[in-house]
Amino acid sequence: MVKHENFKTCDQSGFCKRNRQYADSAAAQGSAWTSPYRIDSHTLKVKEGQVTATILKNIEGHSSVELPLIITFLRSGSVRIRVDEKRRQNGDIELRHSSQARKDRYNGAGDWALVGDLAPAEITVASSDDEGLTIQYGRAIDCSAHITYLPFSIDFLRNETTHVKINGQGLMNVEHWRPKLEKQGNESIENEEAQPPTITEHAVDESTWWEEAFGGNTDSKPRGPESVGLDITFPSYEHVFGIPEHAGPLSLKETRGGSGNYDQPYRLYNADVFEYEMDSPMTLYGSIPFMQAHRKDSTVGVFWLNAAETWVDIVKTKTSSNPLSLGIGAKTDTHTHWFSESGVMDLFVFLGPTPRDIMQSYAELTGHSQLPQQFAIAYHQCRWNYVTDEDVRDVDRKFDRFNIPYDVIWLDIEYTDGKKYFTWDSHTFPDPIGMGKQLDSHYRKLVAIIDPHIKNEGGYSVVDALKSKNLAVNNKYNSLYEGWCWPGSSYWIDCFNPAAIKWWQDLFRYSVFTGTASNTFIWNDMNEPSVFNGPETTMPKDNLHHGNWEHRDVHNLNGLTFVDATYNALLHRDPKSPRRPFVLTRAFFAGSQRMGATWTGDNQASWDHLVASIPMILANNIAGFPFVGADVGGFFGNPSKELLTRWYQAGAFYPFFRGHAHIDTRRREPYLAGEPYTHIITQALRLRYQLLPAWYTAFHEAATDGSPIVRPHYYVHPWDEKGFAVDDQFYIGNTGLLAKPVTTEAAESVDFYIPDDEKYYDYFDYTVVHGKGKTHKFHAPLDKIPLLMQGGHIIPRKDRPRRSSGLMKFDPFTLVVVPDNKGKAEGTVYVDDGESFDYQDGAYIHRQFSFDLTSQTLASQEIGKTGKRSKEYQKTMATVRIEKIVVVGAPADWQSRTEVLAMEEGAKQGRTVPISWHAGEPGKAAWAVVRDPGFAIGARWKIDFS
Helix, strand or coil: CCCCHCCCCCCHCCCHHHHCCCCCHHHHHHHHHHCEEEEEEEEEHHHHCEEEEEEEEECCCCCEEEEEEEEEECCCCCCCEECHHHHHCCCCCCCCCCCCCCHHHHHCCCHHHCCCCEEECCEEEEEECCCCCEEECCCCCCCEEEEECCCEEEEECCCCCEEEECCCCCCECCCCCEEEEEEEECCCCEEEHHHCCCCCHHHHCCCCCEEEEECCEEEECCCCCCCCEEEEECCCCCCEECCCCCCCCCCCCCCCCCCCCCEEEEEEEECCCCCCCCCCCCCCCCCCEEEEECCCCCEEEEEEECCCEEEEEEEEECCCCCCCCCCCCCCEEEEEEEEECCEEEEEEEEEEHHHHHHHHHHHHHHCCCCCCCCCCCCEECCCCCCCCCCHHHHHHHHHCCCCCCCCEECCCCCCECEEECCCCCCCCCHHHHHHHHHHHCCCCCCEEECCCCCCCCCCCCHHHHHHHCCCEEEEECCEEEEECCCCCCEEEECCCCCHHHHHHHCCCCCCCCCCCCCCCEEECCCCCCCCCCHHCCCCCCCEEECCEEEEEHHHHHHHHHHHHHHHHHHHHCCCCCCEEEEEEECCCCCCHHHCEEEEECCCCCHHHHHHHHHHHHHHHHHHCCEEEECCCCCCCCCCCCHHHHHEEEEEEEECCCCEEECCCCCCCCCCHCCCCCHHHHHHHHHHHCCCCCHHHHHHHHHHCCCCEEEHHHHCCCCCCHHHHHCCEEEEECCEEEEEECCCCCCCCCCEEEECCCEEECCCCCCCEECCCEEEEECCCCCCCCCCCEECCEEEEEECCCCHHHHHHHHCCCCEEEEEECCCEEEEEEEEEEECEEEECCCCEEEEEEEEEEEEEEEEECCCCCCCCHHHHHHCCCCCCEEEEEEEEECCCCCCCCCCCEEEECCCCEEEEEEEEEEEECCEEEEEEEEEECCCEEEEEEECCCC
C-alpha cells in the first residue's frame, strides 16, 4: 500500500493551506467580500491582438503591488492571460540565506510545453467604459471577452453566453515578495503589506512563509511566499475532465468533502508513488494542467501553464430558477480553484464548442502526439528483470514456439554493470549484439532502461564527465547535489542545460553505448525525479537548475526535459537515415506527447487496479497525451490466471500495450499460464495485431489533429447526457469499435451502454445490439472479449497471424463494412513504412472508403497529399492488396448473387469477382464476403454490388 506519510496533504503544503484559507475567508464574508485586485485603467492598451495593463493589488496602508497583465488573443482562437510581478521582473528584491536563485518569477514553462503559433489575431473592441472593456474575437465562432476593472475579472462568452469566468469568486491571489523582519527571540514578523486587507491576521498561517519542513528536509524558501492562485468557473457545466494523472473517475469529483467526494484538492506534483491507492486525488507520476468542461453540445477548456507544485479544488453548485420546481430546470455551475507554489500566472482559455475543437486547439498549442514506429503500437514483453542475454533469447524462442506474437522485449536496470547506465554486465550480458541480432531476425526490438540518476563511483566515465563539465543539478548552495537512488549515491543530469543535452546526445552513439543497435530503444524511468532520500521521494525544492532556477519552479517539467533529451539523442543516432525514436517516460507534462509514450506506473495485480486503468488511460487521451497504457497483469504481486487473462483482453485496447512485473513476482509470460489461459491470451494478442491497421490510423489522426486514440463517450456523443460520466467503455479512434473490457472477477457478462439509435454488432459473431440510451447485457465468459462495431464504419485490418508486426508489412488487407441505419458507412486507413520520416515527404497511403447501400457501391479514394516520395512509395506498395471485404448486415436480396463488378482506375473495363452471402443466426446479422477483388491498397477503385 502507498505510504501516505511520505506525501503531503494540503494542510501539510503551506501554500495550499494558505490558498484554501483565503478561499474560506472569502466564502465566509459572502457578498461583503471584495477581491483586492483591480486593473489600473490608465495603463490599459489595446494593440495588435493584445490587451496590456497593470493589475494593482491593494494593500491597506501601503503602496499597491504592481502586477503586469498581458491578454493575447491567438490566431488559433484561444486566449492567453499572463500575470507577473513587476518588482520581481526588475530584480528589486532580496534573497535570504545568500541564495543564488533567480529573483524573477519563472516564465519558461512555455519554452518546453508550447510549440504552436502564439501570434495574436485581429480583434475588435466591442465596447469600453470606465468599468470595463469587451473584446470580440474568434476565427469561426462569435466569441468575446468582457474584462471588468474593479475587481479584476474576465468573462468569456460564446454566442453571447458566458462559458468561462476568471476570478468571478474573487480568489485571485498573488503572494508578492515581501522582506522578512525579525522579532526578538528569533520570531519573525511580517511587513503589514503581507495581508490582503479584508482577511484578519489570524486567518493566515505564517508558519510556512519562510521555511517549510517535511520528511526530514527543510525547504529554505529564499524568496518567501510566492504562490499564485485563481478561481475559474464554468457556468452551467456539471462535468469536468482532465488534469491527469490521478487514479479516479474520468468525470472529476468535488474536493471539499461531502458524500462520495474528496476532501483534498487534486494535486499535480510528479512523484514516485508506488502501489498507489484507488479513487484518490493524490498526485502520481505525471501532470497535465489541462481541464475540459462539458455539457450537452458544448465543451470549453483551460490550460494552467505552471510547472510548480499545483493543486486544484473543485466545487459544484446547483441552482434552480424556481424553488418549487423540485430540481427541474436546475443548472449546475462548476467552480475550480487553481494554485501553484511559484512562477507567473499563465492561463489559456479555449471556447470549443466541441470536444474535437478543444483537442485540436490544445494540440496546435502544445504539439501533436508522436507518430510512432509501427512496432511501438504492438505488444511489448517486460519484467524486472530478464537476467541474462540467454534469458532474453529463450523468451524470444518460446514466444515463437507457442505461436504468440510480440514485437519488443525490455530490459530493466539489472542489465547494467552495477547500475551504471550505458554499460552492460559482462557476466550476464556478454553478447548484447548477438542478442539484438536474434531479435532483429524477426523484426523485433529491444528496449533498455536509462534513468536520470548517474551512479557516483570513481572511474565511471559517465559520472566523471557529468561532474567535470558541471552538467548536474546543484543543491541550494549551488554545488553538486548528491542523492540516493537505485545505484546508491547518485547525481542527476540537468536537462535544462543545453550543454547537458548535447552531452547526453553523444552517449547514445553506437560507439559509446556499445552493445546497442538500430533496433535498441529507450525507457526513461524515475524521471519525476525519484530520489529515495529526498522529501516526498524527490528533489529538495531549493535545489538549483541551469540558469539558477529553483527546482520548485520547474519540478513538473523535469521529466519532459529528460525524455526530450533522450528523444533527440536517438534521433541523431542515425543521422544519415533517421528513424522515429521510441522512448517511454514515466513522468510527463504538457508537451511530453511529442516525444513518445507513457504508462500509469507501478500498479498492483488486483482487480481494482484493472478497473482504474481505463479511466486513467481515457484521462490522458483527452488531456493530449494519448500514447498511454498500464502494466498488464499489475506490476506488484501475482495475478490469478483469470485476472491475468482479463488484463490481456483489456490491454489489447490500451494504446500502449505492455506486460510488466516486479522482480519479486513469479514469471508470467503468456506461454506459462497454461491452458486454456495461454490460448485465450494469445487470441487477445492476435486481435491486437489483426487490428493494427485501425490502430495505426488512429495514431495518425492523433498525430495530425490531436484526436484521442481511445475516446470516451462524451467525446463521441457530446449530446448524450447519460453517457458523460461513462468511463468503463470507450471507442477506438474513428473506427466505431466500442470496447468494454471485463474488469470484475468471475464475471460472465458485461452491460454495454448504447447511446445512439444505430445498430451495434458483436465484432466476432455479428450479434445485434440495439436500443438507444439503454444498457444491454452482453455474454462474456472468459474466452469472450466484449467488442462491438457501431453501424456507419469501415474497419481496416490484417487477418494473417504473424510473429511480429514487421512481418505483416506487406500482408494484404481486409475491410469490414458496417452500414448505418441509412445504409451508409465510411472509414479510412493510413499506411506508411512504419519506421522512417519519409511520410513527411509524401511516402504514405491515406485512403477513404465509402459504402452506400442505396447505390450499391463501395469506393476508395486518396485523401492524402502528394510529395516528392509519393510515387516511389506507391511502387513499393503496389503488390499489397485488399484480399477480402466483409459486409455486415448484408441485405437478404444479395443472397442469390455470386458476383460483383470490380472497377479500378486506369483499367479499360471492370471485372467480376466472387461474393458469398451468409444468413445470420437468430439475433445475429447476415454478412457477405467479397474475396480477392484484386485492388492494391493504394489504388482508386469501386465495387458495384448491383
